[in-house]
Amino acid sequence: MLQPSLQQARRLPGIVAWAMRPLPLFPLEFALVRLLAGILERHPDLVGRLSGMERRRIAVEPDDLPFTVVLELQESTISLRIVRTLDIIPVHARIRGPLPVLIGLVDGVYDGDALFFSRDLVIEGDIEAVLALRNAIDDADVDLLGEVAATCAACGSPIDGIKRALEGILRAVLKTANRGHVQ
């Protein structure tokens, strides 16, 4: 079992959670859509690994934040939207966990199976789609901070505020993730 202190380290720092609480969803969604587009552009093999999983919708729910990211696997891309509740949008699978854990998964710091075995991560629904997505992301070797910088450089000044916010959050959670990582 993980030590309690490590469990705690994987939680989002309170100040970050508080800062994100009032964030309007639209600019955040805009920023994440651009970020995802950039990742897919720089990692063209990622979508290829998802063949056979078309039209599956996966909800990614940071359990310390008041919104859910919904990813839809499509033929040659992945679409993204942010919702406050899943009542209006049916999904095939749900991945729930603290934001640092979810970010650490994308960044390759964590092993998804180990998090699942320890129950830091809760998965429901279409496990096959979740596994395919996990494997595709793991192979892409995504550098999230680099992706944020690249995305923001491409967008210019209108999202400077979001860039600063995202980078701040990322640094905080990656630091947390690395600290919480069991060697």
Next chain:
Amino acid sequence: MSRISLSLGPLLFNWPATRWRDFYARVADEAPVEFVYLGEVVCSKRQPFFSDVLPDVIARLERGGKTVILSSLALPTLQRELRYCAALAEASQMVEANDVSMLPHLAGHPHAIGPFISVYNETAARLLIDGGARRIALPPELPMASIAAIAGAAEGAEIEVWAFGRIPLAISARCYHARLYGRTKDSCQFVCENDPDGLRVDTLDDEKFLAINGVQTLSHTYCNLIFEAQELAKIGVSTLRLSPHTCDMVGVARVFRDVLDDACESSRAMRLLRAIAPDTAFSNGFAQGVNGATYVVR
């Protein structure tokens, strides 16, 4: 279409010697089966129990007109087990190899390949036939299409298919009967003898799932290919294997024989088999190309 024959597979469970002898005596006299496989397949520790009565039983079966084939262990690892297998190859009866370790001993002699050797395609079957295999019992998980492809290319060998009885699903070095009773395999005290058809394994939601038999795991359901019997004959299968259970196996063999001889409708035969084994669930999922646990009604 050539006449399809029936075989009685090796008894997989731990029966007392008297029951064992009486069972085969009745088979010798009454069961319409052409082939009877004898010998311990699952656990070498059980061998001494019936080795004394084995010669008599062989003689009795042969007097009854049956062809006796001696089955080898599925997972020999100990030196004594390997020596036993090597000695078995010297028998005057045909030997069924249930592990590749038997093949060097049988090379060039006519022999049988048991369902525990992984023969999944015609290339593997041909290779074994070239080495002297004259009978090949296919792994029970093969779907009809694979059975047809192999049977169609297996000139020189008779193809046999698992048609009745709990399906062997796995074999291990670990004894699950002993483990369940808090014992090790070496000090098992033969607890598997409590369960002459295997010990039922249910899920925590009370679904009937598997059965354990020492180091072997079987299906809860009894495979029953009575509705497929005619079709199997058509695609070139030459023998249907019936696996011994405590239910009336002579009755089971008669029902299969009647269906193959067009003396009984399949649906009536199914009712008769249900009456013979009233407490069991039947399955044909493997042959039908779906999960083995289900019965596909056509």
Next chain:
Amino acid sequence: MTPHGPRTLELVCPAGTPASLRTAIEAGADAVYCGFRDETNARNFPGLNFSRDEMRASISYARERGAKVLIAINTFARAGDPGPWRRAVDDAAAFGANAVILADLGLLGYAATTHPRLRLHLSVQAAAASADSINFYVGRFGVKRVVLPRVLSVAEIAAVTRAVSCETETFAFGGLCVMTEGRCSLSSYATGKSPNMNGVCSPASHVSYRQDGDCLVSRLGEFTIDRSDSGRPVGYPTLCKGHFRTTAGQGYLFEEPVSLDARRLLPELRTAGVTAIKIEGRQRSRAYIKAVVAAFREALDALAAGTAVPIESLASMTEGQSVTSGAYRKAWR
């Protein structure tokens, strides 16, 4: 030579993706095993495995770093349709793989005849557990190495290794099959998908989890595999690690959801004459590969140098969050 000092046991590591292959080699793998993205390999999982281009590029990458690539083509070719399996062998040979890992008698025959210079390893899926059996494959197909089934004790491994005319490789870490591999139809009984035919065991497509009050119920097809109270570590619903009930008692009838960790047995395995040790987990992430491969590299280097190595826990990486030495200790039986 890779910069890891003198070799004792060859460290064979898993890779489900090209990124994992690079991670494994950076972390100190001597050899990496992987498969094509289809049903020809026994880890045919969604999103996993190598396209032809990825395989070609990965072999170059490995070769430049002095590491080997072993391609697992270890399912059994479908009757009437050997094409995909034969093409996999042909491509592995064409790409310059260091060896192919096979189990199917028919495919072994094809590879030995068509590519006589291709090095053949016998997969654990062939379930060759005795010297008689292994020597059959050596004599018939010229197999150079056998991956031993996870059913033998260390003493038996030593005896087998002495008696066979090829190298032996044995599992040292990861998910533990309690059943003899290559002979297990539990998964196809419950789901219709089999390790031997489809390259999957307890496939994700048939897995579901259901919250039932405080309990997490994990199901495979139509069967409940386990119910875990909240807080208790949870396992993937692999059939043989399930919690079941009989009239004589209930529990993990076959095996607890634990993983194998044989690091403490490395000296014994080396003495037994084993050539290579293998880490399981082609389906696992780069984070797992990095942590496990680095730990084994450290252990093997210490073994070679004759120094003691502190064995830090890898339990957090494993199913059930705990480890066992499995069948290597005879009492396991």
